[in-house]
Amino acid sequence: MKNSLALVLLATTFGFVLPGSSTGEKVAVLKPIPDKLVVLTFDDCNKSDRSFVAAELKKNGFGATFFVTEGLGFLQNKKHYVTWEEIAELDKMGFEIANHTRSHPNVAGLSADQVAAEIEHIEKRCSEYKIPKPTTFCYPGFSNSLTAVQVLAKMNYLFARRGVRPEYLDGGRGGRGPAYDPKSDHPLLVPTTGYAGPDWGMKDLHWAVAQAREGKIAVLCFHGVPALEHAWVNCDPEDFKKYLRYLKDEGCTVIAMRDLAEYVDPAKRPKDPYAPIKAIKK
Ligand SMILES: [Zn+2]
Numbered sequence: 001m002k003n004s005l006a007l008v009l010l011a012t013t014f015g016f017v018l019p020g021s022s023t024g025e026k027v028a029v030l031k032p033i034p035d036k037l038v039v040l041t042f043d044d045c046n047k048s049d050r051s052f053v054a055a056e057l058k059k060n061g062f063g064a065t066f067f068v069t070e071g072l073g074f075l076q077n078k079k080h081y082v083t084w085e086e087i088a089e090l091d092k093m094g095f096e097i098a099n100h101t102r103s104h105p106n107v108a109g110l111s112a113d114q115v116a117a118e119i120e121h122i123e124k125r126c127s128e129y130k131i132p133k134p135t136t137f138c139y140p141g142f143s144n145s146l147t148a149v150q151v152l153a154k155m156n157y158l159f160a161r162r163g164v165r166p167e168y169l170d171g172g173r174g175g176r177g178p179a180y181d182p183k184s185d186h187p188l189l190v191p192t193t194g195y196a197g198p199d200w201g202m203k204d205l206h207w208a209v210a211q212a213r214e215g216k217i218a219v220l221c222f223h224g225v226p227a228l229e230h231a232w233v234n235c236d237p238e239d240f241k242k243y244l245r246y247l248k249d250e251g252c253t254v255i256a257m258r259d260l261a262e263y264v265d266p267a268k269r270p271k272d273p274y275a276p277i278k279a280i281k282k
Pocket of ligand 1 (some may be wrong): 043044100104139141162
């Protein structure tokens with residue numbers, strides 16, 4: 001009873017309410033985390049998000065998150081980056097549009113006010129294009145800080161994705177990272193289990209999916225397919241199709257980051273957000 005009350009409170013606070021009973025009573029119920037649960041994310045607003053990736057995801061019935069920033073070449077190079085109109089189309093297609101900051105800065109070097117301003121700008125732009133207010137975030141360049149975690153919490157973000165470090169080495173050309181373990185990890189410091197690049201491929205995808213068991217979740221990060229301006233995180237379109245086919249053939253449940261709220265209670269957070277990372281650092 002106490003638990004169900006807590007869940008209702010949580011649902012009210014965070015606004016996610018799942019259909020609970022035949023009487024129409026709204027009760028938030030967490031689904032059990034299945035093995036091979038995979039979160040798919042795409043960073044930086046590459047043109048391929050709309051011109052290639054979205055249709056491939058739809059063919060497979062996969063959910064995904066597009067992390068939006070007006071940094072990098074977004075404002076100057078509309079050949080290589082999507083427009084806001086295209087971002088709105090991705091939203092209408094059912095994908096998650098989420099926050100990757102206004103200018104793609106290293107947030108570890110910013111004050112709380114500066115981080116908040118970076119986040120608010122993308123929220124404002126989303127509102128202008130009638131896109132729901134983002135509830136998930138991705139740290140630009142994978143750099144994070146306690147200040148940024150605290151700002152995100154204050155601004156009611158539910159989940160935020162970091163990179164593969166410090167648990168895994170990052171050569172900056174794609175690589176492996178830890179699976180997300182909701183039992184210990186802070187939801188605003190969700191690790192990346194694999195990010196595509198020249199040093200990441202099918203065997204690494206197999207490995208990432210294999211980590212997604214016993215309550216752990218594989219979180220995958222892609223950039224452009226292809227990444228026209230950033231060769232170090234490039235993913236070949238033909239390889240990408242093979243990756244999606246593998247996820248399908250393996251029977252993976254492939255979701256957007258916001259959909260984690262169906263499986264994970266984001267209010268359950270370690271007091272020290274970095275304690276789990278320090279404890280398992282290799
Ligand atoms: Zn980025």
